Amino acid sequence: xxxxxxxxxxxxxxxxxxxxxxxxxxxxxxxxxxxxxxxxxxxxxxxxxxxxxxxxxxxxxxxxxxxxxxxxxxxxxxxxxxxxxxxxxxxxxxxxxxxxxxxxxxxxxxxxxxxxxxxxxxxxxxxxxxxxxxxxxxxxxxxxxxxxxxxxxxxxxxxxxxxxxxxxxxxxxxxxxxxxxxxxxxxxxxxxxxxxxxxxxxxxxxxxxxxxxxxxxxxxxxxxxx
Numbered sequence: 183x184x185x186x187x188x189x190x191x192x193x194x195x196x197x198x199x200x201x202x203x204x205x206x207x208x209x210x211x212x213x214x215x216x217x218x219x220x221x222x223x224x225x226x227x228x229x230x231x232x233x234x235x236x237x238x239x240x241x242x243x244x245x246x247x248x249x250x251x252x253x254x255x256x257x258x259x260x261x262x263x264x265x266x267x268x269x270x271x272x273x274x275x276x277x278x279x280x281x282x283x284x285x286x287x288x289x290x291x292x293x294x295x296x297x298x299x300x301x302x303x304x305x306x307x308x309x310x311x312x313x314x315x316x317x318x319x320x321x322x323x324x325x326x327x328x329x330x331x332x333x334x335x336x337x338x339x340x341x342x343x344x345x346x347x348x349x350x351x352x353x354x355x356x357x358x359x360x361x362x363x364x365x366x367x368x369x370x371x372x373x374x375x376x377x378x379x380x381x382x383x384x385x386x387x388x389x390x391x392x393x394x395x396x397x398x399x400x401x402x403x404x405x406x407x408x
Contacts, residue, residue, distance in 0.1 A: 194270045195301070197317055201308050208300035209272070211293055212366075213279030219300035222307075226299035229306055233318045234258055237326065252336065257325055260388065263295035266321050272297050292367065292388045338398035342374070345405065351378035354401065356394045359384070372397045381405070 199205045204222075212218045231254065238245070238253050245253065256262070267273075273288045276297060287293050306314040319326070336344075342354050360371040370390050374397035375382035381404055385396025 204304040208304035210277040213282040214277050222300035222303040223296045226303035233315050260295040263298045264291035267294035267298040338395050342398045
């Protein structure tokens with residue numbers, strides 16, 4: 183690992199690695215030949231989901247299983263993980279192949295989110311579960327403290343569908359307009375339309391589901407005038 187990584191990464195993470203090579207692997211995208219962060223990402227995803235689920239279980243003792251699931255989803259979604267990775271300045275330390283560098287991969291949500299999960303696993307392997315848990319809770323502290331009423335956490339597609347049902351409109355229609363990128367790193371463009379309102383909007387995402395959610399969010403914004 184470079185001196186730059188050794189000097190800066192611990193300050194950003196508030197964790198100092200005993201095995202710096204683990205951090206280097208965690209920040210290495212698959213486009214870099216040799217060791218990359220895919221296996222660490224797999225492990226980190228499970229650790230993150232467990233830690234957040236456990237924290238929510240105790241913070242919201244009256245919440246149902248479905249409500250807890252929505253709370254967790256609002257915290258561990260890719261966009262949120264990418265935001266946290268940016269807060270920790272991951273973009274300056276990611277190791278990417280030439281093609282990803284040229285296409286701005288260091289700022290792509292999916293790459294940043296994957297790297298955060300990989301770093302979580304790297305901390306776990308470098309220390310223990312409790313230390314890793316405290317790092318996660320520290321990074322998510324503000325978001326955990328700012329959680330709103332569970333009933334407000336329905337995803338945009340659900341909220342738009344319920345709005346249309348309440349108005350007795352036909353359900354929203356979603357159409358995939360375009361798919362770009364290679365198989366493992368695609369971007370979807372989806373349209374969402376509500377025929378009764380002659381309203382339509384478009385959304386982008388790293389999966390069809392995320393693009394549909396983004397399009398639904400845009401429609402809701404138009405309906406609500408923002």
